[in-house]
Structure formats: structure tokens, C-alpha cells
Amino acid sequence: MKLAIYWLRRDLRLGDNPALLAALEAADNVLPVFIWSPEDEGPWAPGAAARWWLHHSLDALASELRDRGSRLLLRAGPAAETLAALVAETGAEAVFWNRLYEPALVARDTEIKARLREQGLTVESCKAALLFEPWEHSTGKGEPYRVFTPFWKSALREPEPAPPQAAPANLKPPDRWPQGLDLAALELLPRIRWDEGLAAHWTPGETAAQDRLARWCEAGLDEYPDGRNRPDRDGTSALSPALHHGELTPRQAWHAATAQRGKVPEAALECWLRELGWREFAHHVLFYFPDTPTEPMHEKYAAFPWREEHAALLEAWQQGRTGIPIVDAGMRQLWTTGWMHNRVRMIVASLLVKNIRAPWQAGARWFWDTLVDADLASNTLGWQWSAGSGADAAPYFRIFNPVLQGEKFDPAGEYVKRWVPELANVTADRIHTPSPGLAEGYPGPVIDLKRSRQEALDALASLRK
Numbered sequence: 257m258k259l260a261i262y263w264l265r266r267d268l269r270l271g272d273n274p275a276l277l278a279a280l281e282a283a284d285n286v287l288p289v290f291i292w293s294p295e296d297e298g299p300w301a302p303g304a305a306a307r308w309w310l311h312h313s314l315d316a317l318a319s320e321l322r323d324r325g326s327r328l329l330l331r332a333g334p335a336a337e338t339l340a341a342l343v344a345e346t347g348a349e350a351v352f353w354n355r356l357y358e359p360a361l362v363a364r365d366t367e368i369k370a371r372l373r374e375q376g377l378t379v380e381s382c383k384a385a386l387l388f389e390p391w392e393h394s395t396g397k398g399e400p401y402r403v404f405t406p407f408w409k410s411a412l413r414e415p416e417p418a419p420p421q422a423a424p425a426n427l428k429p430p431d432r433w434p435q436g437l438d439l440a441a442l443e444l445l446p447r448i449r450w451d452e453g454l455a456a457h458w459t460p461g462e463t464a465a466q467d468r469l470a471r472w473c474e475a476g477l478d479e480y481p482d483g484r485n486r487p488d489r490d491g492t493s494a495l496s497p498a499l500h501h502g503e504l505t506p507r508q509a510w511h512a513a514t515a516q517r518g519k520v521p522e523a524a525l526e527c528w529l530r531e532l533g534w535r536e537f538a539h540h541v542l543f544y545f546p547d548t549p550t551e552p553m554h555e556k557y558a559a560f561p562w563r564e565e566h567a568a569l570l571e572a573w574q575q576g577r578t579g580i581p582i583v584d585a586g587m588r589q590l591w592t593t594g595w596m597h598n599r600v601r602m603i604v605a606s607l608l609v610k611n612i613r614a615p616w617q618a619g620a621r622w623f624w625d626t627l628v629d630a631d632l633a634s635n636t637l638g639w640q641w642s643a644g645s646g647a648d649a650a651p652y653f654r655i656f657n658p659v660l661q662g663e664k665f666d667p668a669g670e671y672v673k674r675w676v677p678e679l680a681n682v683t684a685d686r687i688h689t690p691s692p693g694l695a696e697g698y699p700g701p702v703i704d705l706k707r708s709r710q711e712a713l714d715a716l717a718s719l720r721k
Contacts, residue, residue, distance in 0.1 A: 316461025358544035390543035453592035465498035500585035552645035594628035605642035606656035664689030
């Protein structure tokens, strides 16, 4: 065929890109297009931090395409109508894309595929964002998994993921380019420039993602089992934004890590691959339980008695002004960098849904807007885990003690001091213990940890009755 459209979504890379390679194999010319269509995603259009990342990742990809003699065409509007118009303008005979798994996008893509095929076009979608399709694994009863360990055991019985594919040498650009938008016209960047911290901490794009992956596997992977729990250290890969936006594939991550086999402890390698497994599990759960972004998986929790007057406490939590040092450090890290250490994510979530007793959906929404790696599947799984209401969830009565968590995982208080400068002169033996007057300019605790813990347990008991 003469011309195929390659429709980019969250696969902002040239390497290991099945849909791009399929388009290049099928057609003489390939037109790469990205369509900004937040209206297609319903209530889960990308948040502000994710849009910042998207802007810079698109910019990086456009540069890579130009260097190879091609371009990135930008359009905006509902994807179905925009693709139909582009097909009519160009006479394209095929459309290729890599699959996404959020409920609204599955429905949209299914409709688009049917509509284009009715018009006689070749339409192909490819697996690229996951190691395993959500429907490839089920329990012995043929049901979706609700617990991670048996899901991952089932996945590991499969052959190892195929090696990643190299970026194509020839992108076969079209003879004529249709009219497109400038990147600025998508208005992805904030109008009020609060994003300096994001720019200081991140370099979006495929090249930066590959560099980060290589450095991590060579210098960080061996210490992962212990380092992943220490927010005071650079002990995690911080690759979640690149994986979410598709600058990096899980297949690339898997093989880069397993290439270190024999050089790093096997336990470290298995521990990190297991985290890739949790990402797979999150998508499996969301695919089969599409209401979980807003509704508890376990229906009894729909009647949970959340604190009626929690607005002021929620605001203090959002601003990192709870007076609980490690919680405030995490929330300020999130606001400044668009990311938070995973151990601290669990601590701040526990405080919100169990001590403050605000609905987990409020926390999930805040994370959605402030995380550069805001992923609907992982965000939902994490918050329902913290609330005790989701798949493989921690029991609600498991309530993190932020004081003990801080003392164990940030023993010298370095993480807290980095993000809460008011506490820079507080000694390590006091820095994790909330108290009025802990330091000038720092608030006293907005909630009593011991009393609120008991209130949470009483609320759980009332639900059981």
C-alpha cells in the first residue's frame, strides 16, 4: 500500500515499537501523528504534571523524527473524527497503533477500529505497553486474578519476553505532509509557571529514559531490595514516568535488567522484575474491574464511615503542612518534582485514609493531577491497596505509624530535611516525632496519631456490624 498512518499515543519512542515497525513493513510511506484528545479519556484526562511531561516528551520525539528525515504531525480533537479526517485528506490505506488498556480508551479504540475497517482500511493494534496482555492469564476457574502472587507465578511460567526490537533505520516519510499544529497550540504547559521543580529533576524523552535505565542497571540494581525502602537514598529506578509515557517499554526494562544476571544478586534482580509484575497486575485488575478508579472493589467499603469534616485536614495534607514530618516531606517532594518515593506514597496514603479518614478517592485525584507518572491502573491499585478495599489490599486495620516508618527508613532525617527545610536543625532523635513547636515556622500535628488510629479501627468495626 502507498501510505499508512502510525497513530502515537503513550508510545513516545522509536525503539521497540511494534506498531511503527508494522506500518513501515506494510506501506511505502508512513505518517506519524499524535492526536491530543483529552475528551476521549472521560474523567481521567492527563493531569497537570503528566501534561508537562507529555509536552517535553513530544518535543524530544519530534526532534528524533526530524533527525531521521521524518516529522511528527500534531492534531487535536476527538480521535475518531480526527483520524477519519486525516484518512480523507491523505488517502491513507491503513492505520496502526499500540494498544492502551484504560476502560474509556479500550471502548474508543474498539469503535475506531470497527469504523475504519468498515471503510476498507487495514487497521492493526499491537502489544507494546505490557509484557502480557490482561486477558492472557486467569485463575484455574477462568476468572481474573485478585491476588498478585498467583498472578505473577502464572506469568512467570510463560516464556521470557522476546528481546526488544531496534529502532528502524528508514522511517519512510510521506511525499506530502498535511497541515498540523505547533506543539504550543496543544497548551500542555501550565499558564502559571509552577513547573521549575519538574524541569530541575527530569529530562523527558526516549534518550534520557534509555540513559537512566542503563545507569540504573549498572549502578543501582544490586542494592535494590534494601535501597527501594530508603527515601533518603537514590535507591529506586525512577523509571515509572518513562514507562507510563512509553519512552521505554517493559520489555526493554526486563532485558536490560536480566543482562545483569550473574553481576548482581539474583534476589535483587527478582525483586525489581517483581515490581514490573505489579505494573502488569495493576493493568490486569483495571481491565477486568473498570469501575475501580472510583468504586471500591470490595463492595462493603462503599459504606465506610469517612470523617464528615475532613476538608481542612485534606488541604493540610495536600500542602505538606500536617505537622507529621515524613508525610510533609513526601507531599512537598510530590509538589516540587511530580514524583514521590514509593515507600513514602504508602505512608502518606495511610495517613490520609486511616488517620485523617478522608476518602481514598480524594487522594487518588490529588496524585492524578500532581504525578508525572500518573497511571490510572497503578494509581488505582495503590490507593485501593492503602484503603483495604481493592485487589490484594493491605487490611484496613494495617495502619502505618509514620513516626516508626520515618525512624526506620530515614534514620538520620536526611529525606525530611531535604524537603522540609524548617526542620534542618532538628536532631535525628526528634525529627520524626510530631510535636507543637518542633521548629520555628513548622506547624504542630493536625491530628493525634494514637487517637485517630483507634477511631479508624472503630470505624472498621462499625462497618463489620
